[in-house]
Amino acid sequence: MxxxxxxxxxxxxxxxxxxxxxxxxxxxxxxxxxxxxxxxxxxxxxxxxxxxxxxxxxxxxxxxxxxxxxxxxxxxxxxxxxxxxxxxxxxxxxxxxxxxxxxxxxxxxxxxxxxxxxxxxxxxxxxxxxxxxxxxxxxxxxxxxxxxxxxxxxxxxxxxxxxxxxxxxxxxxxxxxxxxxxxxxxxxxxxxxxxxxxxxxxxxxxxxxxxxxxxxxxxxxxxxxxxxxxKGGAPVWPRLEDDTHWMTVGSSRPLEDAWRIGQVELVRWFGELYGLHAMDAYQLLSQIVEAPIANVVDANYSAVVKARKSLLPPSSAYGGLHDELRSRAASLL
Amino acid sequence: MxxxxxxxxxxxxxxxxxxxxxxxxxxxxxxxxxxxxxxxxxxxxxxxxxxxxxxxxxxxxxxxxxxxxxxxxxxxxxxxxxxxxxxxxxxxxxxxxxxxxxxxxxxxxxxxxxxxxxxxxxxxxxxxxxxxxxxxxxxxxxxxxxxxxxxxxxxxxxxxxxxxxxxxxxxxxxxxxxxxxxxxxxxxxxxxxxxxxxxxxxxxxxxxxxxxxxxxxxxxxxxxxxxxxxKGGAPVWPRLEDDTHWMTVGSSRPLEDAWRIGQVELVRWFGELYGLHAMDAYQLLSQIVEAPIANVVDANYSAVVKARKSLLPPSSAYGGLHDELRSRAASLL
Amino acid sequence: MxxxxxxxxxxxxxxxxxxxxxxxxxxxxxxxxxxxxxxxxxxxxxxxxxxxxxxxxxxxxxxxxxxxxxxxxxxxxxxxxxxxxxxxxxxxxxxxxxxxxxxxxxxxxxxxxxxxxxxxxxxxxxxxxxxxxxxxxxxxxxxxxxxxxxxxxxxxxxxxxxxxxxxxxxxxxxxxxxxxxxxxxxxxxxxxxxxxxxxxxxxxxxxxxxxxxxxxxxxxxxxxxxxxxxKGGAPVWPRLEDDTHWMTVGSSRPLEDAWRIGQVELVRWFGELYGLHAMDAYQLLSQIVEAPIANVVDANYSAVVKARKSLLPPSSAYGGLHDELRSRAASLL
Amino acid sequence: MxxxxxxxxxxxxxxxxxxxxxxxxxxxxxxxxxxxxxxxxxxxxxxxxxxxxxxxxxxxxxxxxxxxxxxxxxxxxxxxxxxxxxxxxxxxxxxxxxxxxxxxxxxxxxxxxxxxxxxxxxxxxxxxxxxxxxxxxxxxxxxxxxxxxxxxxxxxxxxxxxxxxxxxxxxxxxxxxxxxxxxxxxxxxxxxxxxxxxxxxxxxxxxxxxxxxxxxxxxxxxxxxxxxxxKGGAPVWPRLEDDTHWMTVGSSRPLEDAWRIGQVELVRWFGELYGLHAMDAYQLLSQIVEAPIANVVDANYSAVVKARKSLLPPSSAYGGLHDELRSRAASLL
CATH class of the missing domain: 2.60.120.580 (Acetamidase/Formamidase-like domains)
Structure with a gap:
């Protein structure tokens, strides 16, 4: 490559x-x-x-x-x-x-x-x-x-x-x-x-x-x-994936609005990943997410909401693209 | 005991x-x-x-x-x-x-x-x-x-x-x-x-x-x-210690104010723990803390700010009380 | 008296x-x-x-x-x-x-x-x-x-x-x-x-x-x-009345939440005063209220939302108590 | 004209x-x-x-x-x-x-x-x-x-x-x-x-x-x-003047930050208008301003801070431009 x-x-x-x-x-x-x-x-x-x-x-x-x-x-x-x-x-x-x-x-x-x-x-x-x-x-x-x-x-x-x-x-x-x-x-x-x-x-x-x-x-x-x-499938707000977590990032002011945005985006994503109704995703995520603040200093503040894959059944986003990219990346290192 | x-x-x-x-x-x-x-x-x-x-x-x-x-x-x-x-x-x-x-x-x-x-x-x-x-x-x-x-x-x-x-x-x-x-x-x-x-x-x-x-x-x-x-030594806001982290908890609204409170309390604590000037503690903590949101649902919102001990030189708070309590606790389990 | x-x-x-x-x-x-x-x-x-x-x-x-x-x-x-x-x-x-x-x-x-x-x-x-x-x-x-x-x-x-x-x-x-x-x-x-x-x-x-x-x-x-x-009829949040205005006061942080509280309380009051559906009250008040900030310094911030009576059809709250008290007050001055 | x-x-x-x-x-x-x-x-x-x-x-x-x-x-x-x-x-x-x-x-x-x-x-x-x-x-x-x-x-x-x-x-x-x-x-x-x-x-x-x-x-x-x-003299934030008031408009989120911006801009303007030290302007404005909320719905929220001219000694901004424009405007009506 x-x-x-x-x-x-x-x-x-x-x-x-x-x-x-x-x-x-x-x-x-x-x-x-x-x-x-x-x-x-x-x-x-x-x-x-x-x-x-x-x-x-x-x-x-x-x-x-x-x-x-x-x-x-x-x-x-x-x-x-x-x-x-x-x-x-x-x-x-x-x-x-x-x-x-x-x-x-x-x-x-x-x-x-x-x-x-x-x-x-x-x-x-x-x-x-x-x-x-x-x-x-x-x-x-x-x-x-x-x-x-x-x-x-x-x-x-x-x-x-x-x-x-x-x-x-x-x-x-x-x-x-x-x-x-x-x-x-x-x-x-x-x-x-x-x-x-x-x-x-x-x-x-x-x-x-x-x-x-x-x-x-x-x-x-x-x-x-x-x-x-x-093609298609644009998330409303940024989504991140790594080997261990599904993540979203919300950015706004005040900081609670940044968090709300991230939390709602992850509810939305969990609807796609696990076929969960919004209320069930709301409930499940309430019990499992980590929510590290990203920044409280920029033009908007940012909050990350992330769910650990190991707590969840297997699923894949965007056709398993992350895993595939990990493989491709290995050839570059 | x-x-x-x-x-x-x-x-x-x-x-x-x-x-x-x-x-x-x-x-x-x-x-x-x-x-x-x-x-x-x-x-x-x-x-x-x-x-x-x-x-x-x-x-x-x-x-x-x-x-x-x-x-x-x-x-x-x-x-x-x-x-x-x-x-x-x-x-x-x-x-x-x-x-x-x-x-x-x-x-x-x-x-x-x-x-x-x-x-x-x-x-x-x-x-x-x-x-x-x-x-x-x-x-x-x-x-x-x-x-x-x-x-x-x-x-x-x-x-x-x-x-x-x-x-x-x-x-x-x-x-x-x-x-x-x-x-x-x-x-x-x-x-x-x-x-x-x-x-x-x-x-x-x-x-x-x-x-x-x-x-x-x-x-x-x-x-x-x-x-x-x-006796004495009351922290302004709650402080937590475990084997791995120094932590503070701020609670207010909006959420950025909860975070500010926690961050300032940890700056204050780092002054005590490491003799750091507030500007140096501000800088150091900016590069090392984790900042997990606690809640965005209560009468006040709460944010935790935590610094990993393993990144830092040894120090002890309140005369090493946490370690001593860990020992005492062991006898109870 | x-x-x-x-x-x-x-x-x-x-x-x-x-x-x-x-x-x-x-x-x-x-x-x-x-x-x-x-x-x-x-x-x-x-x-x-x-x-x-x-x-x-x-x-x-x-x-x-x-x-x-x-x-x-x-x-x-x-x-x-x-x-x-x-x-x-x-x-x-x-x-x-x-x-x-x-x-x-x-x-x-x-x-x-x-x-x-x-x-x-x-x-x-x-x-x-x-x-x-x-x-x-x-x-x-x-x-x-x-x-x-x-x-x-x-x-x-x-x-x-x-x-x-x-x-x-x-x-x-x-x-x-x-x-x-x-x-x-x-x-x-x-x-x-x-x-x-x-x-x-x-x-x-x-x-x-x-x-x-x-x-x-x-x-x-x-x-x-x-x-x-x-007896009865307790408003959820403070309401004020004078000869010219219906008013509510919301108090919280951040300031938009104080305002929201006052605005919703006035929607509620307009339901009582004018029999208005909440959506109609929401609309009407959007076009007529004054919204002076009260304080941005206290433990909660406060915002006032007020509607000018002269813009509105006659109505009375609490059985016309304000007007009656105005009369009684006159005898005290 | x-x-x-x-x-x-x-x-x-x-x-x-x-x-x-x-x-x-x-x-x-x-x-x-x-x-x-x-x-x-x-x-x-x-x-x-x-x-x-x-x-x-x-x-x-x-x-x-x-x-x-x-x-x-x-x-x-x-x-x-x-x-x-x-x-x-x-x-x-x-x-x-x-x-x-x-x-x-x-x-x-x-x-x-x-x-x-x-x-x-x-x-x-x-x-x-x-x-x-x-x-x-x-x-x-x-x-x-x-x-x-x-x-x-x-x-x-x-x-x-x-x-x-x-x-x-x-x-x-x-x-x-x-x-x-x-x-x-x-x-x-x-x-x-x-x-x-x-x-x-x-x-x-x-x-x-x-x-x-x-x-x-x-x-x-x-x-x-x-x-x-x-030429020159750009205000940091929008300023308004009419026949009765000196006004500023702050826009941000949360709403208290919009208000803070407007209030500070008016402190700054009062330094120019009346030669007031910032602490004196802060004090004086604390006792005289009106602070109507403008909007709590846009991408930023806006707050107006306004001081009634009739409470104050005569002054003029930008060489008395507003009064001059009022005169010119009269010829257009």
Whole structure:
């Protein structure tokens, strides 16, 4: 299986979902190896690089893409299977950007208080040990943490002619910022425009659930993925599948609405997977799901709802595509 | 180590935190084996028992307690270590109560729509296999699910002379409805009144995160716990510790505020545990926590924020009390 | 018509709804002239009196009451008609209390930022001109503002044995902090316990909608009101009537839920007043109501929904009680 | 003063802010008389026209525009002064669209309940009496209501290359759905792109605050307005001025965040108008503002915060532009 490599130049970065000409056309079945810059476009390289000085907030979360998937039409389902994610630099950066994040007033949670101190943390990557190192700024504490690569942002062009910032998580995917978006996961997104026009970016070498301070261990990433297309069957909201879980992601504000969206989408999916009446799916899921918060910091907040396959009878979605993609992926590794 | 057994009669059930005379006085260090009735006071025993007909919503979540802890004063910290939780009946019940739950209009999310159909599910318990069985009402699907016992409700009397329904999760604990409240967990609560006046109840044979439909697999429970008292050091919001995680629970509305509370309490705790400045704790936790939603259905919503100990340098809280209680608990099993 | 005067001593102040023995028993039809202290118990008397130093936040919003209304039973409707409200001191006080208010992080909107500067403003009262004077602290601006007296807090004992702080607005009324609670208004509250046990307090010499900084021009107040009782007919949430409007008050979080509650209660009331089907009431009210925010700072947020009588056919609530009370009130002035 | 008349054909309707080529270029100072279709593109003409059958929800809130304002650059302030709004048809329509509105589950407040009944109301216009008539569907009640024309939607192209649906209220204005957007009001919007690219639409013959059911008395409208441009000075969020009030509009979710945004923007404006320190403006506004909810049904919720000029010392914004525009407008009537 061939792998098409794409390393965009800065002038090719996309900063929106929709509104950008395709970077490249791909056929369903294509494997891509994509380099993506970090959320700050690489501007934070030392703890003395403050986000207020170095980061142009109009140009963050650069996307690699968009890719025009041949044959994709509105109502179809795009499947992106993540084969591998590898840190593409030897350090990641995180920052407490003034008036951005979950434990501070923001442009939305508008208060009159002073911002938190503009602070940058640099995480050195140890490839041999596969760790990044947290280094406290006010004490000597240093902690090595496992690298657990993920993509903050995976999305397609929105419907209705909208164009949205790459900071936004929505029905079309986007900046969902969930650690579930990692190697081994298949992401199903409804197609809204011809060609789907998907893009990826915002690599995280690791991230806690909630992404409390607003930024993860942000790092350039090399992502290997396989693109597939299912005619029809578009989910209303993003669905994820890995070897262990059925998952949905809801994004809105307040956070309970994000959760409601994810929960209803999983009720809907369980109707398809198990022929369950909505009330029975509502009941069953009430007793089995995990519900990790994804982010409480983006333009919408995101919540994941996930059901463990091992608790459930066997079933398959989209004709067993995830398992098939796992097999294909194995040949790439 | 002796264990004091308490099985309250119906007329001894408490339905509030605060406002009730102590059921019994206990000394710190006491082990208790407590029987608690299910959230419905045992009223739902068959799928034909509908909540609108059988459940008096003024009398739900019956509490076993309150217990007056000798020596406990406002500002102290009550520690409850859960040694064991065992289903006390051979079935659990769950219900979609009209206008109650996460995917329906409620008395707060007030809409003009008709309620969802009043439905009861009964989960038979198989003690040998340690499972409860989900039985769909609209199809033939039956699924055996592992019993994972937990308590929905653990709380003390509130401050300021308030008395709160046992449906409420708050700063004083209460109806937090998190699966983390299980055997092996130590729960730390700030003491607000002399004697602390804690109570427990609302046993769940299992529950998904979010408790979407509003009720878990509700069941009478026999809970073994050890009571300890730490002078001073009251946490602002409930803290939990088990062998693997440091945890906090925030409860409020909207859900992002519940999460904020939990996240800030864990920042505070990490200041104590690791001497971290708040900005460093904010950063570190942003990269490592798990943030499972507890419930999106109660009078306040609850979110858990938890940090895995294995990612962190060794530390101990409250003089290593959790580990000590684990040892003491071992002698009880 | 006689007027019973009540001036409580400090030791008689109530700080909760419920949980307090009646200050006095009154018969329906009684007129009361009640002195109430300001929200700070009079502790802020100069701009140098800072809330963090002078105010014990456990003892704010002192209530005058509770009053046991003879014959009041659960399910009945208490009507309180406000005849007059007169400032009882020559100054009012307002404060930006650290971590309290709408444009700051709070104990619920938990952030890590520094508090806003603890600041007190004193408003001198000019009885002749009926004004209070805003005096800026950072510039020389002084503005005379009309006195528009209102009560922040009017409530009864909650149901279910709950006891709630006098800072809480809820189904039982309480700290709704709406300027609509003024002379000329009749407030209808559902009775939850024998005797209703109502109290009033938290006088404001004036307040903007939203009560943004968390405190109004707080002042001791002399309130003249008439107590009436309607057997049965308890509204689900507080209803207000004055000569020009039908009004409801919803209180919850997030603010949209407070609004939903008020809007649904007015739909319900319009069913009674005009025999309207809920869908027709929903439609009609969508085109005619005013919806002023009451507060976005209390334990629950409150929203008022009000319909102008002059837009509507004549109708009367509770047997025309409001008009009758207006007549009776005239004899008291 | 000349007036440029624009009546777009259906194929010229815009359904987004941004992303559309200008309909026409205008010089600052131009007066426009604009015809706009109703929110349903005229599809609802009888009570038997149900929204689920007749309305294509991808094409609602048609905009008249966008207009390219010569000389407008990012950071400038666009002023639109509304001279007159006149119903352009003899009837208005309102509808309870399934899963849309404030008292129903929606795509965001996702529940599992059945939708409210799809219902359409037609309001006949009586030009002589200047009324529209509410006609109940389930009873015989008919109520004549004054026509109070307003525009739901007034906005410019968003920043950052975004394109947003005309259903969205945001920083760029848009679907704010506030009755304040009426003849006599000047609306100040920050310019984000060259030419500003403003458009208007979504005429309402009247609307209650909150727009509870999701639709007002929707009607085609002829709007006369004057376009002006102020170099620089872009407000962060929309500001409105009329003869009596200074106003701001915040839009977000949850509703408290919309309110916070509006309140902070008014604090900021009072700094400009009166030289007030933010803490003094916070205090003063806490005692004087009105805070009517605009809508609780759109993609973002909107809240208005307004301060009555008569309570305040004289001041003027943007060089007294509003007063000047009032004079110019007089010559057009």
């Amino acid at each position: 061939d792998v098409v490599e794409v390393v965009p130049g800065f002038e090719q970065y996309a900063f929106t979902f929709g509104g950008v000409a395709p970077l490249r056309r791909v056929r369903p079945g294509t494997a891509l190896r994509l380099w993506s810059d970090d959320a700050f476009c690489g501007a934070l390289r030392a703890v003395t690089d403050l986000s207020s000085e170095k980061v142009d907030l109009r140009f963050v979360n650069p996307q690699t893409g968009p890719f025009y998937v041949e044959g994709a039409e509105p109502g179809d389902t795009l499947a992106l299977h993540f084969v591998a994610m590898e840190p593409a630099r030897d350090w990641g950066a995180s920052a407490a950007i003034p008036f951005f994040g979950g434990l501070t007033g923001t442009d939305r949670v508008a208060t009159l208080q002073e911002p938190l101190p503009d602070t940058t943390w640099i995480y050195e990557l140890d490839r041999a040990r596969n760790t990044v190192t947290f280094a406290a700024q006010h004490t000597d504490l240093r902690i090595d943490l496992p690298v657990e690569p993920m993509l903050g942002t995976v999305g397609v062009a929105p419907p209705g002619g909208e164009v949205r910032s790459s900071l936004v998580p929505e029905r079309f995917g986007g900046n969902m910022d969930t650690p579930q978006m990692r190697a081994g996961t298949t992401c199903f997104l409804g197609v809204n425009v011809e060609g789907a026009l998907f893009s990826v970016g915002d690599g995280h070498y690791r991230q806690g659930e909630g992404e409390a301070c607003g930024t993860a261990v942000e790092g350039a990433m090399t992502t290997t993925l396989i693109v597939e297309l299912i | 002796d264990v004091v057994e308490v099985v309250p009669g119906f007329e001894q059930y408490a339905f509030t935190f605060g406002g009730v005379a102590p059921l019994r006085r206990v000394r710190p260090g006491t082990a208790l084996r407590l029987w608690s009735d299910d959230a419905f006071c045992g009223a739902l025993r068959a799928v034909t028992d509908l909540s609108s007909e059988k459940v008096d919503l003024r009398f739900v979540n019956p509490q076993t307690g309150p217990f007056y802890v000798e020596g406990a004063e406002p500002g102290d910290t009550l520690a409850l270590h859960f040694v064991a939780m065992e289903p006390a009946r051979d079935w659990g019940a769950s219900a979609a109560i009209p206008f109650f739950g996460g995917l329906t209009g409620t008395d707060r999310v007030a809409t003009l729509q008709e309620p969802l159909p009043d439905t009861t599910w009964i989960y038979e318990l198989d003690r040998a296999r340690n499972t409860v069985t989900f039985a769909a009402q609209h199809t033939d699907l039956r699924i055996d699910l592992p019993v994972e016992p937990m308590l929905g409700t653990v709380g003390v009397a509130p401050p300021g002379g308030e008395v709160r329904s046992s449906l409420v999760p708050e700063r004083f604990g209460g109806n937090m409805d998190t699966p983390q409240m299980r055997a092996g967990t130590t729960c730390f609560l700030g003491v607000n009144v002399e004697g602390a006046l804690f109570s427990v109840g609302d046993g769940h044979y299992r529950q998904g995160e979010g408790e979407a439909c509003g009720t878990a697999v509700e069941g009478a429970m026999t809970t073994t716990l050890i009571v300890e008292l730490i | 006689d007027v019973v005067e009540v001036v409580p001593g400090f030791e008689q102040y109530a700080f909760t709804f419920g949980g307090v023995a009646p200050l006095r028993r009154v018969r329906p039809g009684t007129a009361l002239r009640l002195w109430s202290d300001d929200a700070f118990c009079g502790a802020l008397r100069a701009v140098t009196d800072l809330s963090s130093e002078k105010v014990d936040l456990r003892f704010v919003n002192p209530q005058t009451g509770p009053f046991y209304v003879e014959g009041a039973e659960p399910g009945d409707t208490l009507a309180l008609h406000f005849v007059a409200m007169e400032p009882a001191r020559d100054w009012g006080a307002s404060a930006a209390i650290p971590f309290f208010g709408g444009l700051t992080g709070t104990d619920r909107v938990a952030t890590l930022q520094e508090p806003l500067p603890d600041t007190t403003w004193i408003y001198e009262l000019d009885r002749a001109r009926n004004t209070v004077t805003f005096a800026a602290q950072h510039t020389d601006l002084r503005i005379d503002l009309p006195v528009e007296p209102m009560l922040g807090t009017v409530g009864v004992a909650p149901p279910g044995g709950e006891v709630r702080s006098s800072l809480v607005p809820e189904r039982f009324g309480g700290n709704m902090d709406t300027p609509q609670m003024r002379a000329g208004t009749t407030c209808f509250l559902g009775v939850n316990v024998e005797g209703a046990l109502f109290s009033v307090g938290d006088g404001h010499y004036r307040q903007g909608e939203g009560e943004a900084c968390g405190t109004a021009v707080e002042g001791a107040m002399t309130t003249t009101l008439i107590v009436e009782l309607i | 000349d007036v440029v008349e624009v009546v777009p054909g259906f194929e010229q309707y815009a359904f987004t802010f941004g992303g559309v080529a200008p309909l026409r270029r205008v010089r600052p100072g131009t007066a426009l008389r604009l015809w706009s279709d109703d929110a349903f593109c005229g599809a609802l003409r009888a009570v038997t026209d149900l929204s689920s059958e007749k309305v294509d929800l991808r094409f609602v809130n048609p905009q008249t525009g966008p207009f390219y304002v010569e000389g407008a650059e990012p950071g400038d302030t666009l002023a639109l002064h509304f001279v007159a709004m006149e119903p352009a048809r003899d009837w208005g329509a309102s509808a309870a669209i399934p899963f849309f509105g404030g008292l129903t589950g929606t795509d965001r407040v996702a529940t599992l309940q059945e939708p409210l009944p799809d219902t359409t109301w037609i309001y006949e216009l009586d030009r002589a009496r200047n009324t529209v008539t509410f006609a109940a569907q389930h009873t015989d009640l008919r109520i004549d209501l004054p026509v109070e024309p307003m525009l739901g939607t007034v906005g410019v192209a968003p920043p950052g290359g975004e394109v947003r649906s005309s259903l969205v209220p945001e920083r760029f204005g848009g679907n704010m759905d506030t009755p304040q957007m009426r003849a006599g009001t000047t609306c100040f919007l920050g310019v984000n792109v060259e030419g500003a690219l403003f458009s208007v639409g979504d005429g309402h013959y009247r609307q209650g605050e909150g727009e509870a059911c999701g639709t007002a008395v929707e009607g085609a409208m002829t709007t006369t307005l004057i376009v002006e441009l102020i």
